Amino acid sequence: MNLSSPMAFVIGAGLATLHELKTLYDSEDMWLLWEIAAVERMNGHS
Template sequence: MSAGLATLHDLKTVYDSEDAYILLEILSVRNWNTAQAGRGATQSHRVPFG
């Protein structure tokens, strides 16, 4: 996986499908948190009444 959670070799040899879905959930939460953090930084720099 390009997110660095597991390699393709790991997914084929070590992890099962349940593990893959867990990794996908971790990645989804990580992406959501990153988006929210970026959104909060953008909102904190707004000019009031502008």
């Protein structure tokens, strides 16, 4: 299965699993998690 870059980024940051993104979270949640991961990366926390 190919993942979109934002999904891969969220999964790689350890903020969610693929199963969670497919079943528990909606697209808005995924983008909020993406933003958290991006800020953490910019601040040097990951």
